[in-house]
Amino acid sequence: xxxxxxxxxxxxxxxxxxxxxxxxxxxxxxxxxxxxxxxxxxxxxxxxxxxxxxxxxxxxxxxxxxxxxxxxxxxxxxxxxxxxxxxxxxxxxxxxxxxxxxxxxxxxxxxxxxxxxxxxxxxxxxxxxxxxxxxxxxxxxxxxxxxxxxxxxxxxxxxxxxxxxxxxxxxxxxxxxxxxxxxxxxxxxxxxxxxxxxxxxxxxxxxxxxxxxxxxxxxxxxxxxxxxxxxxxxxxxxxxxxxxxxxxxxxxxxxxxxxxxxxxxxxxxxxxxxxxxxxxxxxxxxxxxxxxxxxxxxxxxxxxxxxxxxxxxxxxxxxxxxxxxxxxxxxxxxxxxxxxxxxxxxxxxxxxxxxxxxxxxxxxxxxxxxxxxxxxxxxxxxxxxxxxxxxxxxxxxxxxxxxxxx
Amino acid sequence: xxxxxxxxxxxxxxxxxxxxxxxxxxxxxxxxxxxxxxxxxxxxxxxxxxxxxxxxxxxxxxxxxxxxxxxxxxxxxxxxxxxxxxxxxxxxxxxxxxxxxxxxxxxxxxxxxxxxxxxxxxxxxxxxxxxxxxxxxxxxxxxxxxxxxxxxxxxxxxxxxxxxxxxxxxxxxxxxxxxxxxxxxxxxxxxxxxxxxxxxxxxxxxxxxxxxxxxxxxxxxxxxxxxxxxxxxxxxxxxxxxxxxxxxxxxxxxxxxxxxxxxxxxxxxxxxxxxxxxxxxxxxxxxxxxxxxxxxxxxxxxxxxxxxxxxxxxxxxxxxxxxxxxxxxxxxxxxxxx
Numbered sequence: 001x002x003x004x005x006x007x008x009x010x011x012x013x014x015x016x017x018x019x020x021x022x023x024x025x026x027x028x029x030x031x032x033x034x035x036x037x038x039x040x041x042x043x044x045x046x047x048x049x050x051x052x053x054x055x056x057x058x059x060x061x062x063x064x065x066x067x068x069x070x071x072x073x074x075x076x077x078x079x080x081x082x083x084x085x086x087x088x089x090x091x092x093x094x095x096x097x098x099x100x101x102x103x104x105x106x107x108x109x110x111x112x113x114x115x116x117x118x119x120x121x122x123x124x125x126x127x128x129x130x131x132x133x134x135x136x137x138x139x140x141x142x143x144x145x146x147x148x149x150x151x152x153x154x155x156x157x158x159x160x161x162x163x164x165x166x167x168x169x170x171x172x173x174x175x176x177x178x179x180x181x182x183x184x185x186x187x188x189x190x191x192x193x194x195x196x197x198x199x200x201x202x203x204x205x206x207x208x209x210x211x212x213x214x215x216x217x218x219x220x221x222x223x224x225x226x227x228x229x230x231x232x233x234x235x236x237x238x239x240x241x242x243x244x245x246x247x248x249x250x251x252x253x254x255x256x257x258x259x260x261x262x263x264x265x266x267x268x269x270x271x272x273x274x275x276x277x278x279x280x281x282x283x284x285x286x287x288x289x290x291x292x293x294x295x296x297x298x299x300x301x302x303x304x305x306x307x308x309x310x311x312x313x314x315x316x317x318x319x320x321x322x323x324x325x326x327x328x329x330x331x332x333x334x335x336x337x338x339x340x341x342x343x344x345x346x347x348x349x350x351x352x353x354x355x356x357x358x359x360x361x362x363x364x365x366x367x368x369x370x371x372x373x374x375x376x377x378x379x380x381x382x383x384x385x386x387x388x389x390x391x392x393x394x395x396x397x398x399x400x401x402x403x404x405x406x
Numbered sequence: 407x408x409x410x411x412x413x414x415x416x417x418x419x420x421x422x423x424x425x426x427x428x429x430x431x432x433x434x435x436x437x438x439x440x441x442x443x444x445x446x447x448x449x450x451x452x453x454x455x456x457x458x459x460x461x462x463x464x465x466x467x468x469x470x471x472x473x474x475x476x477x478x479x480x481x482x483x484x485x486x487x488x489x490x491x492x493x494x495x496x497x498x499x500x501x502x503x504x505x506x507x508x509x510x511x512x513x514x515x516x517x518x519x520x521x522x523x524x525x526x527x528x529x530x531x532x533x534x535x536x537x538x539x540x541x542x543x544x545x546x547x548x549x550x551x552x553x554x555x556x557x558x559x560x561x562x563x564x565x566x567x568x569x570x571x572x573x574x575x576x577x578x579x580x581x582x583x584x585x586x587x588x589x590x591x592x593x594x595x596x597x598x599x600x601x602x603x604x605x606x607x608x609x610x611x612x613x614x615x616x617x618x619x620x621x622x623x624x625x626x627x628x629x630x631x632x633x634x635x636x637x638x639x640x641x642x643x644x645x646x647x648x649x650x651x652x653x654x655x656x657x658x659x660x661x662x663x664x665x666x667x668x669x670x671x672x673x674x675x676x677x678x679x680x681x682x683x684x685x686x687x688x689x690x691x692x693x694x695x696x697x698x699x700x701x702x703x704x705x706x707x708x709x710x711x712x713x714x715x716x717x718x719x720x721x722x723x724x725x726x727x728x729x730x731x732x733x734x735x736x737x738x739x740x741x742x743x744x
Contacts, residue, residue, distance in 0.1 A: 063520040078578070079577075088570075162589070162595065181595055261549065263577075363491050364491070367557070367558030370494060
């Protein structure tokens, strides 16, 4: 009978046959060889990129283009429409970079928040028993998913917000909120001496909710009794700060926007560039998230719903306790890429003049200084890092909702 | 396998050795048979495309003049519409041979962008346009107003200086194209539009009702506009520079598109030098002797180009002002053609 050779036998045989011609020299050692090739590859790559960078710098020098990062310390000399930190035209390009970065973060955060909200509402609405709601969800997804985002940004900016009345004919709500072609003007709360106590109370209320949730869950596990967590939480968030505010004698003054000369001043201003971009990003990405939610819910076998019904859960409880937690395993990885797309798509700000990082830095700063390579490099790094952070957080979240396998 | 490795190696080698290659733009243009010229995305009087796709304007005439001088055909131009933000990158990357896009000659641009300004074909200054019903008659009344500005322009810097100098505040709403600034201005997003005076005149006639807007008297900056070339190709720089000078010189000598052939044969020595029937001017540039003759017969002298595009024969109706020849009290002055 044919006897199969074991692996050990084959190995020793080959070792014997080769030992005659090639000795156990160091260059035959697979570890050393591997190490050598790794080093060679790294050296090759270093040389490759080193030469590219060196060539670029030499060529730029030869054609008289300025290089280096000195421009970051130079005064920019132009103004930025909207800034979360104070900015004047005498400030530096470095500060412009920060201003643009914060504006990018702002519009991305607003976009992610509302896109998630819209996505979950319309994604779940797809399974509604109401024909109209189901169809509305379908129409929303199909329209906004299939129209290019740039067109949507233009639509909100030029078709919708540009047709609002001028500053002196503003639409107003109780002489406190004003809406015109230049933006949305809202009253601002300005805190007095004791106002920090109110914010502390609000923080305490939020912290209290977490404690309450944990307690209610434990109680339910032990006794089976349920506690109205949602209602209590809402009451806490409203009542805690309100009671403290009443005790300290309402340490706030309200600053109302008022028409002075050409514009409304005071209060909080939301510029139309931000509004149009945030709306477009939210609605567009929301349509994709709605599809992700739908896919997630559909991935749960119908048996789960039937099983839940058989133990007597109500329909809304089935959704929130049985279906959605399981669907999250499918939804979260999709959400991750939608959020990353949203951050990258926020660069369309340039189309309507919202001063995001891409617009103020790669747009204007690059043009005024001519230092294309430096500005583009810095901007790439920013988007890269922001998306890595999103990815990291979403992966952590994914681990939390993923099926724990043993 | 060996072939593949060889290919990879040669590509790598090519990358490594691609050092400072200074392409001769003149040779490129000649072998291509067309001049690639960067212009604006549409600005009445300077560079604008009509319904037949034909470009015209003062800046377009600059492109046509160079094409006439180099290729003998003023129509052998491929126009590349560029926003203010794109223009220098397009030039530096070699996408265009020259830039003729109402570009202000500034010290920073000239010294740090790797470009050279080949002269000035329009002396301008930044100014303001407001709607009449705003009731503003001077820029000093614009404290707290919103401004529509094109992003990446020297005006963006000039207006920041002006408001700071006068202790006033403003909000800068920036757009990519000058057409978008006009839309923003018309929709009421801003109280005033700021740009070079000539551009304001062009944008004003593009308004739904031009009579509703006025241009304020203040001129807040110097904006000499001119053609731009890449640094490091002196021959090409000379060609563009002297194409512009030939148009200015022709006006000084009263040589026009109509009388150029007559002057070439029967003119005075200066006429003959300019038009190539005497002297070496074309040869020194690496061009044919009738380089300037082609410019003048096909494009016209500076005065003809000015009046046709932005002057009294155009909807803009701009006066010559300081853009008149030095002989007529302006500051246009071509160096000596000899």
